[in-house]
Amino acid sequence: MNNKxxxxxxxxxxxxxxxxxxxxxxxxxxxxxxxxxxxERILTYHDNxxxxxxxxxxxxxxxxxxxxxxxxxxxxxxxxxxPAGLYLNELGLRQRAAVLSLWEPSDACDYLQELEKAExxxxxxxxxxxARQEILMLSSxxxxxxxxxxxxxxxALHQGVSVRNAMRELIAQAADNDNISTLxxxxxxxxxxxxxxxxxxIIARENTPLSExxxxxxxxxxxxxxVEDCIERLKEYEEDSIPVLDSNNILRGVLTAQDITQLVDDxxxxxxxxxxxxxxxxxxxxxxxxxxxxxxxxxxxLLCLGLLVSTVVGLFEQVVASLTLVVCFQSLILDMAxxxxxxxxxVTIRVLTDEQLSPKQKWYLVGKEARVGLVNGMILGVLxxxxxxxxxxxxxxxxVSLAFSVSFCTGxxxxxxxxxxxxxxxxxxxxxxxxxxxxAVASGPLITTINDLVAVVTYYGLAWFLLIHLLGx
Numbered sequence: 001m002n003n004k005x006x007x008x009x010x011x012x013x014x015x016x017x018x019x020x021x022x023x024x025x026x027x028x029x030x031x032x033x034x035x036x037x038x039x040e041r042i043l044t045y046h047d048n049x050x051x052x053x054x055x056x057x058x059x060x061x062x063x064x065x066x067x068x069x070x071x072x073x074x075x076x077x078x079x080x081x082x083p084a085g086l087y088l089n090e091l092g093l094r095q096r097a098a099v100l101s102l103w104e105p106s107d108a109c110d111y112l113q114e115l116e117k118a119e120x121x122x123x124x125x126x127x128x129x130x131a132r133q134e135i136l137m138l139s140s141x142x143x144x145x146x147x148x149x150x151x152x153x154x155x156a157l158h159q160g161v162s163v164r165n166a167m168r169e170l171i172a173q174a175a176d177n178d179n180i181s182t183l184x185x186x187x188x189x190x191x192x193x194x195x196x197x198x199x200x201x202i203i204a205r206e207n208t209p210l211s212e213x214x215x216x217x218x219x220x221x222x223x224x225x226x227v228e229d230c231i232e233r234l235k236e237y238e239e240d241s242i243p244v245l246d247s248n249n250i251l252r253g254v255l256t257a258q259d260i261t262q263l264v265d266d267x268x269x270x271x272x273x274x275x276x277x278x279x280x281x282x283x284x285x286x287x288x289x290x291x292x293x294x295x296x297x298x299x300x301x302l303l304c305l306g307l308l309v310s311t312v313v314g315l316f317e318q319v320v321a322s323l324t325l326v327v328c329f330q331s332l333i334l335d336m337a338x339x340x341x342x343x344x345x346x347v348t349i350r351v352l353t354d355e356q357l358s359p360k361q362k363w364y365l366v367g368k369e370a371r372v373g374l375v376n377g378m379i380l381g382v383l384x385x386x387x388x389x390x391x392x393x394x395x396x397x398x399x400v401s402l403a404f405s406v407s408f409c410t411g412x413x414x415x416x417x418x419x420x421x422x423x424x425x426x427x428x429x430x431x432x433x434x435x436x437x438x439x440a441v442a443s444g445p446l447i448t449t450i451n452d453l454v455a456v457v458t459y460y461g462l463a464w465f466l467l468i469h470l471l472g473x
Contacts, residue, residue: 021045025053029061039068047073051080054087066091075102085111097126105134106151106259113139137252146230147223150244150253153179157196157210159187164206166196179256181240185214190250192243194218220245223252234260305449309456316460318468325398326463329388329410330456336380337417337455338448344369344425345447352433366426373422377415385411409466413459420458421451 028041042050042065054062066074078099081087088096088111100108100123108127112120112135124132134152141147155173157166166183174180183201185193194214204213220243221230234242234255241254351357351365385407392403425447 021049022053022056025050026056026061029053029057029065035068042069043073047076048080050077051082054081059090062087062090066095071095071098072102075099079103079107085114093122094126097123100135101128101131104151104153105131105138106149109135109138109148141223144226144228145223146221146225146227146244146255147252149227149259150223150255151179151259152253153177153256154241154243154251154254155180155183156186156190156251157183159185159193159210159214161210162206163201163204163208163210163213166201166210167206170201179241179254184243184251184254185210186251192220192245192249192251195243218243221255222247305453309449309452312453312456312460316464318464325392325402325406326409326460326467329406330459332384333410333413333417333455333459334452336414337421337451340373340376340418341421341425341447341451344373344422345429348426348429352429362430366423366430369422369426370419373419374415377418380418381411381415384414405467409463410459412466413455413462416462417451417455417458420454424451424454 025042025045028038031038033041050065054065057065065077069077074095075098078084078087084107088099091099100111103111108131112123115123124135127135137152138148138150155170155177157169161169170180170183181198183196183198185196187193194216195218196210196213196215200213219233219237219239221234223244223246239257241256242260243251244253244255246252347369348365357365385404387407388410389400389404389407392398392406393400396403398406428447428450
């Protein structure tokens, strides 16, 4: 018989604190260890952790790191650094060129484009020939094209060889190219033939012709295609990499899954910026002049629209003079109309970003958003009729007939403006897309200002017609 009693309080499992690798690395670099021992200890950490520690080091301490590690290790560390250019600029020209020669050509190209022409040309001359050719090829493409985003880190196998020879080619190329999960098959001229999954190559019999395991129906894009034109196609595939071909269907590079994720993230960032009424994303390092240049054009457009709204309000001076009560609830109508329009805009852009809609589906989207706006408008219209009427009668001492007449007008205006704003927030981005303009350009501030105009006309128009013209108040 077991006489042991269970403890009254169950022990809790302690969670070990996460090691502070950054400060450990800093302590090593600030120690009095010999360079050899310091190097050995530093390289026991992951390159990403070493890169994170750079921000805690002084410039002379980073210089010590640059001296004790090899160029290969330094290139791997700085590839994780953010911003990499800040630390790369601390190196001498030849050391910098050596690092850039080991980097992904696309990353090296991005760095070089930020430099002055004289410095860029000097570094290009110091790069090894293969790296220089790849960087020059990538820099020849427009920055918004697929060609500028691709990497040349891939394995290419020649059509017609056996599995045994293909394995030999893979081993030979893997020393310089580590993107090996998908292998690409080309003919003698370099024309893209198809793709092979690494697993299929490994399990195939050694004398099997390569054509038997080659996928010839494989997605691809062209170097000259604009990123925004093919981003939706890229999102549909779940491949490790997508081949990039030139106009002659010759394989020039690949887009890795990481590249595609970055492109999607960048595109979403641009769309978000446009929803805010900006031409493009801003960053912390952007100059004041450039930031103002992005925002001012939109603000000028919105100023003109705002003046139009004010002009329309001025046309209803008679209504305001006769019934000053209606002015109290103007902001309520404008705010609700703007909110509903922005919601419809966000839904529409989200749908357009994820799907290619047929005309029938677009009309369905308009109808759905209109119904949503109508139902929400009816609910909030009834609530505003009751609450505003009671507020004016009970708290403001307004005659019951006048109180509920004003609240009735407000409720109807809320219903109509919310319905129209839902339609406007859907039709405008669809119209932009029809004109081949990015729907995200139909930004939140633009939609809000247009809906202000709709709401003002609806509210004061109904107040004039219902309260003054029909009821004679």
